[in-house]
Amino acid sequence: xxxxxxxxxxxxxxxxxxxxxxxxxxxxxxxxxxxxxxxxxxxxxxxxxxxxxxxxxxxxxxxxxxxxxxxxxxxxxxxxxxxxxxxxxxxxxxxxxxxxxxxxxxxxxxxxxxxxxxxxxxxxxxxxxxxxxxxxxxxxxxxx
Amino acid sequence: xxxxxxxxxxxxxxxxxxxxxxxxxxxxxxxxxxxxxxxxxxxxxxxxxxxxxxxxxxxxxxxxxxxxxxxxx
Numbered sequence: 001x002x003x004x005x006x007x008x009x010x011x012x013x014x015x016x017x018x019x020x021x022x023x024x025x026x027x028x029x030x031x032x033x034x035x036x037x038x039x040x041x042x043x044x045x046x047x048x049x050x051x052x053x054x055x056x057x058x059x060x061x062x063x064x065x066x067x068x069x070x071x072x073x074x075x076x077x078x079x080x081x082x083x084x085x086x087x088x089x090x091x092x093x094x095x096x097x098x099x100x101x102x103x104x105x106x107x108x109x110x111x112x113x114x115x116x117x118x119x120x121x122x123x124x125x126x127x128x129x130x131x132x133x134x135x136x137x138x139x140x141x142x143x144x
Numbered sequence: 145x146x147x148x149x150x151x152x153x154x155x156x157x158x159x160x161x162x163x164x165x166x167x168x169x170x171x172x173x174x175x176x177x178x179x180x181x182x183x184x185x186x187x188x189x190x191x192x193x194x195x196x197x198x199x200x201x202x203x204x205x206x207x208x209x210x211x212x213x214x215x216x217x
Contacts, residue, residue, distance in 0.1 A: 048151070053209070053211070078216075087217065088216060088217040093200045118151070130215055137198040137213070139188065140172070140213070143169060143186065143188060143210070
């Protein structure tokens with residue numbers, strides 16, 4: 001898992017991951033790129049991350065992938081990420097395509113639901129929590 | 145004494161309190177009106193492990209984290 005301040009250098013990351021696994025005999029490599037869209041007049045999105053829980057979440061996913069003979073990778077941005085740049089990339093390597101196609105779907109969806117990352121719209125230099133696009137994590141409401 | 149910290153967009157400084165279970169933490173946090181809009185949407189971690197049981201026993205020095213709705217990517 002890799003965390004960066006500001007936008008991701010997607011080509012460097014994907015190229016490096018590909019090089020790292022060049023001799024691993026994986027038949028499939030499926031990358032996913034999340035790009036900040038220009039909408040609602042935003043200049044950027046901004047992110048807070050709680051790293052200890054994110055690392056635990058990612059470690060559990062690595063174990064799950066390993067049991068299927070696959071590898072999951074991810075990188076995410078912290079702080080401000082301007083429109084038309086990338087805040088999130090992930091990828092799955094697996095011996096055959098079917099496992100990778102299914103895992104990238106599950107991995108990205110679970111990431112959206114349970115990775116401890118908070119998103120803010122940046123407009124006129126101000127940061128506003130994206131409450132309407134956020135999802136309560138599994139187990140939410142325990143203390144209510 | 146345990147510590148409760150509020151993550152992400154919850155604009156609130158960490159607090160310390162006496163509590164023997166998460167149920168005690170719940171009771172104390174419900175007294176704070178600034179948290180009313182948050183508690184039913186927030187998940188909870190104890191020493192950076194997600195927890196789901198109000199009867200979870202706490203010990204001196206434990207750290208409880210309150211995690212509001214997320215949106216990575």
